[in-house]
Amino acid sequence: MTDVITVMSLGWQYASTHGTPIQALRDVNCYVAAGKLAGIVGPTGSGKTTLGQALTGIIPHILDGTLTGFVRVADMNVKSTSVSNISSKVGYVPQNPVDLFVTNEVENEIAFPLENRGVAPDEIRARVDEVLAMLHIEAFRHRDPRTLSEGEMMRVAIGSAIAAEPDVLILDEVLAVLDENGAQDLYNILERMLARGAAVVMIDLDTRWMREHADNVFLMVGGEIIRSTGREIFTREASLLESVGVNIPRAERAPLTIAQLEPEQTADAIIEFDHVDYLYPRSENDDSPQLQDVNVRIPRGAFVGVVGPNGSGKTTLLTMINSQILPSRGRVLVDETDTRECGVRRMAREVAYLDQDPLHMMLTRNVRREIEFAPHALGIPSEEVNKRVNALIRAFNLYEIEDSDPIALSAGQNRLVALAATLASQTPILVLDEPVAGLDYRLKTRFMTMVRELNDQGITVIMASNDSELVERYCTHALRLDAGRVVDFGPLRPLQPTAQAARKVR
Known part of the structure; x- marks a missing residue:
């Protein structure tokens, strides 16, 4: 052969x-x-x-x-x-597909490689329709791909890569952001490609x-x-x-079992979503809210796993906690402070936020300075900053890249640097959006163990993840979203109150 x-x-x-x-x-x-x-x-x-x-x-x-x-x-x-x-x-789907988008409409993004090959317009339309259907993204046809969730953007990138039926398809960590339905759609596509003689590198x-x-x-x-x-x-x-x-790979796990949240378990809520709606700026053909009537009180000291399919509103929910975006209706309260009354800079003293794309967080061209940046900006004494940074470099084994430019590192190494920079602030609330995507099993376990130890000390953690096993293993609570609505919220296991969790961290 x-x-x-x-x-x-x-x-x-x-x-x-x-x-x-x-x-x-x-x-x-x-x-x-x-x-x-x-x-x-x-x-x-x-x-x-x-x-x-x-x-x-x-x-x-x-x-x-x-x-x-x-x-x-x-x-x-x-x-x-x-x-x-x-x-x-050769079709290629990178870890961060947004960097390769060249148009502002999903159907044009998928049509682009066909147009470059001089395919007839009627054939392009038929092929675009076929690809949209295979990936179940017909509803996004006229959306700007950059306004979609990470998982939805990945589906668009896959569609663009397969539209012209390449001889070779290269997929780089695409499963990390796809939900189960998206992964199954991809598997079906790969089976067809292999059957027609294409080579696939995963x-x-x-x-x-x-x-x-x-x-x-x-x-x-x-x-x-x-x-x-x-x-x-x-x-x-x-x-x-x-x-x-x-x-x-292990045996498939049963779905998360989320218990009923009793009123006394949220008597001391550190984060409250009070009937929150959020409407993204979208195309004229789609004005549905990204979040709808979210009404949740998150207990102080909880470790909450936010789960749900791609596009369900997980990232939107998280970015409201540190004032990156504000509600279209309702209020978000962080330690009794309305997020409308303070910007991201002020909220940084209360909330450390890890973006789903680590490159969006990079502010310097040196790994050590990147980790030091936030605590220095918060006015933490240099001696304490140095102590924290040294501990994080040791914990994530960053010695060899300590003086490197983060942009020159692999995506997994970039995520490690971003994780370390997020933890360096030691804020009362830690918000993590798909924090371990792209990390191998050892690093994933090391990081999650560290986060759980912080939670045991009273730090409230909110983590969005497509990995239900990760949520079940480390979180105390789970919040399930679907189509922008909260469908479940409660503890995953009996809670063991700690002295730290019983009082305000700050």
């Missing part, structure tokens, strides 16, 4: 603004045949995304650095072929589908492929995978 991807002795060294190049790939060799699914797994920062970018031409044509070795994809030598020509046969920490369907599995550690095998690696070498941080 013909190899549609050939990688031989591939090395890549990122250029550095500090004069020290970063070696991301070392002597990488791999082959993928037409009609086969290849999975690339490994810990955070192991070079998975870099390899994916080398298959699309982003490396070496867009990012600065030095390429050695050979890459051929769909009969094209990547080194001597332009990105636009490579994209005619880079992901979620290995459930790989375990059942991958023909090749490449395990990367430290920029090298240390195992090149089939899906039997998930059973035969499970201990090796787990030792480097790759999550091994």
Whole structure:
């Protein structure tokens, strides 16, 4: 069978603004045949995304650095072929698809690659309709993709990548933000693509589908492929995978069971949503509210997991807590203060917020300064700031990248820096939007353990997550949203009150 991807002795060294190049790939060799699914797994920062970018031409044509070795994809030598020509046969879905959007309407975004290939207008319309239906995003046809939720944006990016039926599809951590319905839609699409002879490369920490369907599995550690095998690696070498941080699929878990919240359990509420509606600025064809009559009192010292399908309003709910957006109707009270009466800067003393996209948070070009930034801005003494930063660098093992430019790091490493910067403020309320997406199992466990310890000390935590297992394991409460409405809110397990949780933190 013909190899549609050939990688031989591939090395890549990122250029550095500090004069020290970063070696991301070392002597990488791999082959993928037409009609086969290849999975690339490994810990955070192991070079998975870099390899994916080398298959699309982003490396070496867009990012600065030095390429050695050979890459051929769909009969094209990547080194001597332009990105636009490579994209005619290779579809690519990155971790942050918003960066690749080129239009302000979903149907135009999906039509764009077809128009570039000179496809007839009638055929474009039919194909766009087909893709919208496959991904169940017909309702977003006339929406600006940037106004959608992260999961909905990912569906649009997938639609754009598959619209022209590429010979090769590269997926980089797309499952992290898709709900179960979105993931199933993707699986159905991949089965059709593989059946028609396309090759699929899936880079992901979620290995459930790989375990059942991958023909090749490449395990990367430290920029090298240390195992090149089939899906039997998930059973035969499970201990090796787990030792480097790759999550091994387990049996499907039952849905979260949320108990009834008793009135006395919210007598001391630190956050209150009082009949809140929120209406995003949208197209003329869609004026439905993103949040509808949200009426919730969150107990002081709780650890609340916010769950629900893509587009249900999770991120909108979270961004109201630190005054990023204000209600269209109703009130949001944070420790009895109306968010309308104070801006984001003042609220930063009460609420530390982790954005779903870490790059949106970066304010400096140095990892250590990034972690120091917020506590310095809050007027915390330098000695205490230094103590906190050193502890976080140690906790997340950031020593090797401490002096690096965050923008030059992998997406997983960027998330680690953003997590550390968020925790450095040590505010009474911690708000986390999909905090562990892109982190390997070891780092995910380390971070969540740290957050739970903060919660045990009395810090109130609000976390949006598509991972019901994560919520069940770490949270004290769950809040379920659907179509902008709260359908369930209450404890997940009997609460053990602490002295810290029984009083105001500040």
